[in-house]
Amino acid sequence: xxxxxxxxxxxxxxxxxxxxxxxxxxxxxxxxxxxxxxxxxxxxxxxxxxxxxxxxxxxxxxxxxxxxxxxxxxxxxxxxxxxxxxxxxxxxxxxxxxxxxxxxxxxxxxxxxxxxxxxxxxxxxxxxxxxxxxxxxxxxxxxxxxxxxxxxxxxxxxxxxxxxxxxxxxxxxxxxxxxxxxxxxxxxxxxxx
Amino acid sequence: xxxxxxxxxxxxxxxxxxxxxxxxxxxxxxxxxxxxxxxxxxxxxxxxxxxxxxxxxxxxxxxxxxxxxxxxxxxxxxxxxxxxxxxxxxxxxxxxxxxxxxxxxxxxxxxxxxxxxxxxxxxxxxxxxxxxxxxxxxxxxxxxxxxxxxxxxxxxxxxxxxxxxxxxxxxxxxxxxxxxxxxxxxxxxxxxx
Numbered sequence: 001x002x003x004x005x006x007x008x009x010x011x012x013x014x015x016x017x018x019x020x021x022x023x024x025x026x027x028x029x030x031x032x033x034x035x036x037x038x039x040x041x042x043x044x045x046x047x048x049x050x051x052x053x054x055x056x057x058x059x060x061x062x063x064x065x066x067x068x069x070x071x072x073x074x075x076x077x078x079x080x081x082x083x084x085x086x087x088x089x090x091x092x093x094x095x096x097x098x099x100x101x102x103x104x105x106x107x108x109x110x111x112x113x114x115x116x117x118x119x120x121x122x123x124x125x126x127x128x129x130x131x132x133x134x135x136x137x138x139x140x141x142x143x144x145x146x147x148x149x150x151x152x153x154x155x156x157x158x159x160x161x162x163x164x165x166x167x168x169x170x171x172x173x174x175x176x177x178x179x180x181x182x183x184x185x186x187x188x189x190x191x192x193x
Numbered sequence: 194x195x196x197x198x199x200x201x202x203x204x205x206x207x208x209x210x211x212x213x214x215x216x217x218x219x220x221x222x223x224x225x226x227x228x229x230x231x232x233x234x235x236x237x238x239x240x241x242x243x244x245x246x247x248x249x250x251x252x253x254x255x256x257x258x259x260x261x262x263x264x265x266x267x268x269x270x271x272x273x274x275x276x277x278x279x280x281x282x283x284x285x286x287x288x289x290x291x292x293x294x295x296x297x298x299x300x301x302x303x304x305x306x307x308x309x310x311x312x313x314x315x316x317x318x319x320x321x322x323x324x325x326x327x328x329x330x331x332x333x334x335x336x337x338x339x340x341x342x343x344x345x346x347x348x349x350x351x352x353x354x355x356x357x358x359x360x361x362x363x364x365x366x367x368x369x370x371x372x373x374x375x376x377x378x379x380x381x382x383x384x385x386x
Contacts (some may be wrong), residue, residue: 020301024217106358107300110215147374151366154359155352155378162351165299173344181340185348188381 008047011037013061016054022102025055025111056109056116057079062098062105063123069094070130081136081192088156088186089133092179095164128153135190143192156186194365199345204230206254209247214293218248218304248301249309255291255298256316261325262287272329274385280327281349285372286358295357321346328383338384349379 015036019028030051034044048054073090074083083168095102112120132153138144159182167178208229212221214381223244227237228301241247266283288295305313324346331337350377360371 023219026216027219147377148366151371151374152378154253154355155375158351158355158358159348161358162347162354164346165351165354172340178344181344183350185339185382188384189378191381 008037011059012039012044012047013054016051017104018056020058020104020108025051025104025108051114052113054190055111055118058101059105059109059112059116059120060123062101063120063127065098066094066102066127067123070127074130074134080134080141081187084131084134084138084144084156084190084192085183085187087131088159088183089179091131091157091160092163092182093175094160095160096167096175096178099164099167102161102168102181106161124136128157131156137191138192143193152190155189159185159189201230201232205232205237205241206247206250209244210251210272210293210297213248213251213297213301218244218297218301245306249303249313251294251301252298252305252309252313254317255294256313256320257321258291258294259284259287260316263320266368267323267327273327273334274336274380277324277327277331277337277349277383277385278376280324280382281352281376282372284324284350284353285356285375288353289360289368289371292357292360295354299354302307321350324349331383336386337363345383348382352382 012033014125016028016033019032019036028051030044031041033051033054039047069090070087073086075156077083077086092166109117135144135146135152135156137147139146139149163182164177167175169175173181205226209226212225212229214295221244223237224234226244226247227233232240244281262283263280267278269281286288302310302313326344328337328339328342328345328349332339332342354374356371360368362368
C-alpha cells in the first residue's frame, strides 16, 4: 500500500464531513464524496463500506478526541475547581477548532442508524457524566453550589457547542481568550467560590 | 375563503418545519411538504411561492416570537439584574417549547439565499445586541462583571440553544424549573452580585 492509498480513508472522511456540513447527510451522495477526493464510481467502496459507516466514523472520531482531551486535562490535578476549569478549556478548545465536526456531530445524530446511534449516544452520555462527576466533586467539597449537577453539566457542555457556531479564527478574540472566558463562565455557572 | 383554506399557509409551514427538522432543508421537496398536508401537485403553489419562501417565513416567525417575548419580558422593570433574568427566562422558555424551530433555525441559516439570509442574520444580530445592552447596563450599574459584553451575550444566548437540544416535556425537571435554573446560570455567568 502506498502512502497515498493509506491516506485515502482519512481524506474520504474529511470530504464526507465537508459535504455533510454544507448540505446535510441525507442530501449527500457517495458519488459526491468520491468526486471531492477524485475517486470515481465503485472504487470508493474499496476504502469505505457506506455513507452510514463514514458518519459513524466521524462521530466516533469526535468522541475519541473529546475524551482524550478531557482525560489529559483532568489528570494533572485533584482540585475540583481546577479540574473543571481544565476540562471546560479542553471542551471549548475542541469546539473552537473543530467547528465542522461539532456542527455535523450535533445535527446528524438522527441520521445514524443502529447500532451506531445507540453507541454514539452512550459515548456522549458517558462524556456528560464525566462533567457531572466533576461538578458533583466540587459540590461535595463545598466549593460549587448547583440545584442539579445534571442540568449544570448540560449547561456547561452547551457553552462549547455555542462557541462552535460563532467562533472565527480572525475574530475579535483569540482561541485562548475565548477558552479562558468560557472557563470562567463555567466556574461562575456552577457557583465556584 | 373557508377557515380551512385560510389555515392552510400555517399548516404548510408546520409541515415544512417538521420535514426540515427530520431530514434537512436540502433533502426536502415541495411535493413531500404538500403530501404531509394532503395537497397534491401544483396547487400547493397557490399557498406558498417556494420552499425557500417557507424557510424564510419560518425563520422570520422565530425572530418575531423571540423579539415579542423579549420585549414583554424587559418592559416591566428598570433593574438591570431583573431585566436580564426575565429576558433569559423568555429566551430559554421559547427554546424549551419550540425545539423544532430552534433546531431548524440554527441548522438551516446556511440554506437561506439572499436577501433572506442577510435579513435573518440582521434580526439575530439585533436580538443578540439587546442582550449585550442588558449586560452592559448591569456592568455600568456595577452589578455585573464581564471581560466582554459581546462574548457574555453569546454565552447567555447559547444556553437557550442548548436547552432546545435536550429538553423533554416528560423529563426530570419541568419547563419552569429549567427556565429558573438557566436564569440563575446566566446571572452567575455575568457575575451578578
